[in-house]
Amino acid sequence: MFSRLLGKPKQQTNALATIEKLNETLEMLEKKEKVLLKKADAEIEKAKDFTRAKNKRAAIQCLKRKRLYEQQIEQLGNFQLRIHDQIILLEGAKATTETVDVLRTGASAMKAMQKAVNIDDVDKTMDEINEQTENMKQIQEALATPVGAAADFDEDELEAELEELEGAELEEQLLQPSTVAPVSPVHVPASRLPTRPTPQKNTAEDDELAALQAEMAM
Template sequence: MAMTLPLEWDDDERMYFLFSAFKRSRDVDSADWDSKIAFWIPLIVKHAKAQGLLSITLRQVQAAFTRNGITPLGLETVVQEMLRRGSLQRESDFTTSITSGWVSWGLRQLVVKPLRWTLGSVLGGQLNLDEPFVVPEVIKEQADLVLQKYQSSPLSSVPLLCEEDVHGLCKDLIPSQSAFQLVLLQLLKDKKICLLQRDGEKLVKFVKEGNVTPIGDTDLGIYELQKSEKLLSERLESACDESTRLTEEAKSFNKAGNKRQALRCLRRRRLSEKRISALQSKLDTVQSILERISMAETDRKVVSAYQIGVSTLRSALKDVSLEKTESLVDQIQEFCDLQDDINQTISGVGTSDLDMDTDELERELNEILQTEEVDLPEVPTGPLITSPQRPPAGHQDNNTAMDMSGILSALPDVPSGPIPAPPAMGQSNQAAAPQAQRALPQ
């Protein structure tokens, strides 16, 4: 990935100053010294990140920042200042800074020996141009990426891995073997992995559930079983391929008329099938053991969760007993009964004056109903119908019958006796009463 150079890089006057050599001492001109240091240190770290360089040399830095054929004169001073501040570290200092008292293994034999490192001595006050210097900030970022890649891969379910498997997992990030060793050291420093060298094999155990424990006999036993499973699977696949090949050869020889060779191929195929059966049986046994170990681990976690739950429940019920609970229930019932009595007493206040005889209330209701005036319908003011119009014989109009029935049903019932004349009425009203009586239907 290409690095974006600062805007000052195109300013010839500014770059002439930054490419010049440092003063003999910072005390001579502190502003000159600090200005150059503030420019070059972040730029070198940025270059290492952009190129994915876990370690750099002075020669590489000089080549990377050559401008118009001119190499900065003060880069050696910059690198020395970065070493003093910790922005760079010698590989020897980086490896010896790893504390591994919590895991038993030979650090020098496991990691340091494969590294490409030198003593890094200063010869005549000058740095070795080809001495590698570790960039801790870049190594830290790469170590985090390796851990994330492991956690998101199918290998995360495997408790113990060989170094080759881990490097193969992140080879696209860190192709160099020596750089990968530095990343392992950083993960070890951060206590994200545990390392062990056994029978010339380097084993890696990643952090689980927030912590990492030293590699024990259980981890080694599971690792050996998984190696056996892998080996048996490979041999079983090879035996199946051989059986298939022998079958095809037998067919080919038989077709060519070479029956003797065909029978020999079938004989070898039977031996291969017996080997397949034996390998399959062993593989099933190993896989069954691994499955039981996995179930045992799950059961252990469940039992641990039960223990935590019991402990929490015990703490929650520490001050609670059956006798205390019964006493509290009795007190609650007692106060509820008391509240009911209080409510009953409050609801009966002032109601004695309102208590009256039910018979007296019924008599009062009857009197009100007897004296209540009944509203009669108003007398029509239009002309009265003297006689209904009847249709001709044999014909009946349904609409007319419906209209007449509606009119008749709207009229009030006629009393059976004579209708008395209304009091204080004029003579015209008295004459109209008999006509109204005749107009009503019988």
């Protein structure tokens, strides 16, 4: 169907020119339709004027011309509809053809890629990658294995020595004297401190009494 519409590739190239020509024709018909609509409206106004002037014959002639204009307008409308249908059909066929061409190009590219990459080559490459990965793991394990003097160390003996060190550390912590934090002095406001009695000076009578008591004691 599409080959009948657009024909050979050379004719497909002319599809855009055909659509453009149809659009130009459609625009011309629309302009002509507007002119006929104005003429029909003018005939109606003339018919009204002749009717007011009691010229019935002239008014009827105006209405006849209006009918002729309306027939042409209807015919132009049918022409426009056919052109619209043709444009839509051509645009759809062009889009479909372009889509098919793109899909065909993609299929050809995919086919070329499949030819370039053989499934056997892919399997071989994956086997090589797996082999290299396994070799790398073995190399890493070999490098991680202790050699020389470090390989002769007994893990059990090292763990026992570590336990002895931990026990000695714990015992040393238990033997350390516990330090008591010094008690900070309590500040007592001056108003709450007990008042000491103010010493009074001895009078002469007190001195004599004290001397008498000393003599009696002797």
